[in-house]
Amino acid sequence: MNIDSHISKDSHTDRNYEDELYQLREGILRMAGKVEKMISQSIQALVNHDMELAKETIEMDHQVNRDEIESDDLCLLMLAKWQPMASDLRFITLTLKMVTDLERIGDLAVNICKRVINLGLDPPLKPYIDIPKMAAITQSMIRDAIDAFVAQDVDKAHRVVILDDEVDDLYKKVFRELIKLMKDESNVERGIHVQSIAKVLERMADHCTNLAEQVILMVKGKDIRHLGKRSEDEESQG
Numbered sequence: 001m002n003i004d005s006h007i008s009k010d011s012h013t014d015r016n017y018e019d020e021l022y023q024l025r026e027g028i029l030r031m032a033g034k035v036e037k038m039i040s041q042s043i044q045a046l047v048n049h050d051m052e053l054a055k056e057t058i059e060m061d062h063q064v065n066r067d068e069i070e071s072d073d074l075c076l077l078m079l080a081k082w083q084p085m086a087s088d089l090r091f092i093t094l095t096l097k098m099v100t101d102l103e104r105i106g107d108l109a110v111n112i113c114k115r116v117i118n119l120g121l122d123p124p125l126k127p128y129i130d131i132p133k134m135a136a137i138t139q140s141m142i143r144d145a146i147d148a149f150v151a152q153d154v155d156k157a158h159r160v161v162i163l164d165d166e167v168d169d170l171y172k173k174v175f176r177e178l179i180k181l182m183k184d185e186s187n188v189e190r191g192i193h194v195q196s197i198a199k200v201l202e203r204m205a206d207h208c209t210n211l212a213e214q215v216i217l218m219v220k221g222k223d224i225r226h227l228g229k230r231s232e233d234e235e236s237q238g
Contacts, residue, residue, distance in 0.1 A: 020078055021088070024071065024095055025150055028102070031067040032146040034060060035102050036139045038109035039204065043135040045116045046197065047128050054113040064106035071099045090218045098149065098214055101207040105142070108200045108207075115193045115200075125181045125190055134170045134201040137163055141208035148215045157219075160212035167205035174198040 038057050045054040075096045078084065084092060141160050148156040175195060182191040 017078075017082055020074065020082075021091075024074055024078070024092065027067065027071050027074065028095060028099060029146060029150070031064060031071065031099060031102050032142055034064050034067065035106045035109070036142050038064070038106055039112075039135055039139050039142075039201075042109045042112040042116065043128075043132055045113060046119070047132065049116075049119075049121050051117055051120070054116040057113045058110050061106050061110050064103055068099045068103040072096060087218075094149075094214045094218050098146075098211055101210050102142075105204050105207050108204050111200050112197050115197050119190060119193050122190055125187055125194065126177065130170045130174050131194070131198055131201065134167050134174075134198065134205075137167050137170075138201055138204045138208060141167075141205060142211070145208050145211035145215065148212060149218070152215070152219045154216055154219050157212040157215035161209050164205050164209045167202055171198050171202040 038060050041053055041057040041060075044050065045057065075092050078092055079089075082088075141163050144156050144163075145160045147153065148160065175198065178191045178195050178198075181187045
């Protein structure tokens with residue numbers, strides 16, 4: 001039996017194959033949920049000076065790492081066993097890339113928690129307002145990117161890409177405010193930790209943008225990673 005006959009319409013209705021596709025979808029949803037929770041808890045730990053929550057969140061990263069390995073193993077198994085084609089092949093190969101972005105976001109949440117522990121019980125230089133906003137937007141970006149991936153929703157993926165600008169703007173605002181506060185030498189150490197946390201959130205949003213761009217590539221077969229938002233907007237209007 002050649003490959004073409006093996007990958008027939010009938011094989012795509014095979015129960016085992018469909019079960020494994022379902023497991024793959026559910027696995028990436030669970031992994032994204034854990035990463036989103038890590039972001040939420042890391043910022044909660046920052047605002048509340050909660051060292052125990054920071055440590056608990058760091059421990060969650062082990063679960064996310066296991067999820068990545070399990071997802072990778074299932075993807076490779078499916079590629080070898082079923083030799084999928086067309087949309088299923090894109091779905092599986094892009095899942096391999098997306099779980100890598102999710103794992104890196106989890107690592108970045110760990111970095112925030114380590115900064116929280118370094119800050120300890122020191123009072124904040126100013127009330128935490130924009131950093132929680134950055135975190136909330138980033139969490140929504142993860143949610144929407146994964147929903148777009150599962151539903152193959154290009155419009156939702158584009159909205160995720162656009163949200164990255166909001167996170168960038170908030171980061172610039174936080175950075176400018178911290179630079180002013182750090183003119184007082186007694187504020188420098190705390191300022192560096194807080195600036196690092198804001199930068200980590202900005203990097204998380206970049207990974208979420210990667211997730212959304214992968215959805216657009218999967219559905220439209222078009223790589224927009226180096227086009228930029230302006231080029232994509234101009235094309236959609238033209």
